[in-house]
Amino acid sequence: MKLVIFDVDGTLVDSQAHIIASMEAAFAAGDLPVPGRDTILSIVGLSLPLAMRHLAPEAEEVRLEQMIEAYKAAFQEHRLAQGPAASPLYPGAEEMIRRLGARDDLYLAIATGKSRRGLTALMAGWDFADLFISAQSADDHPSKPHPSMVQTCLIDAGVEASDAVVIGDTSYDMEMARAARCHGIGVSWGYHGRAALLTAGARVVLDRFEALETALDEIWKG
Structure with missing residues (x-):
């Protein structure tokens, strides 16, 4: 086999639109400038904590955790609002x-x-x-x-x-x-x-x- x-x-x-929108919410929660689209997409595939650390290397741990939770909340909100359209095949x-x-x-x-x-x-x-x-x-x-x-x-x-x-x-x-x-x-x-x-x-x-x-x-x- x-x-x-x-x-x-x-x-x-x-899922790029879904990911970018969620990352924008995360950086807003962390009061940090949002990275460019290409920079955000370059970390797709990494686990969320590692991806966030790559995108916000200057953020202290407490702020990083806030951003991770904000990302998760935004991602869930978009998924519930858009259904399958959030991540079409x-x-x-x-x-x-x-x-x-x-x-x-x-x-x-x-x-x-x-x-x-x-x-x-x-x-x-x-x-x-x-x-x-x-x-x-x-x-x-x-x-x-x-x-x-x-x-x-x-x-x-x-x-x-x-x-x-x-x-x-x-x-x-x-x-x-x-x-x-x-x-x-x-x-x-x-x-x-x-x-x-x-x-x-x-x-x-x-x-x-x-x-x-x-x-x-x-x-x-x-």
Whole structure:
């Protein structure tokens, strides 16, 4: 059996507007200037405390905690107000997940920097969520690029690292895959871009979901 491990934000769902709005609320709560859009998106994939520390290195711990709580509250408020529209699936994502999930030679899993609450709420809106045999979040593991989330997915699936592929849009995903001794496939529609993904170790960078199955078969054939 093979294992395909998906990142979420920037890979399966387009949550950039949701993330930016929540980060703006966090920095307002901390009375600090809001970083630019590209700077905010550059930390997507990291756990929230680590991401906030990267964005506000000058903030003392008490203020940082206030900002983290403000981010969580804003994120929850936007999610409740907008529903699935807050983090819509990218074109082709659902179709590809269903296609891969129908195969009898592989398993699907998730490794995300989202909180457990955020991941659970998101997956509650997916009627294909039961296709994932493991769903790991930042609440239960060290932040990416630490390999813990991937290693847990491997254990849950009973699959060797050489038979697993991480699909993601950030250098953190590719570095996590490399740290876990798995293959990495990047996607160009997310937040870090082709050059960063290739530098971080992506075997290939895809421009559309429809190309994923062929890319997987090529890696395992090789």
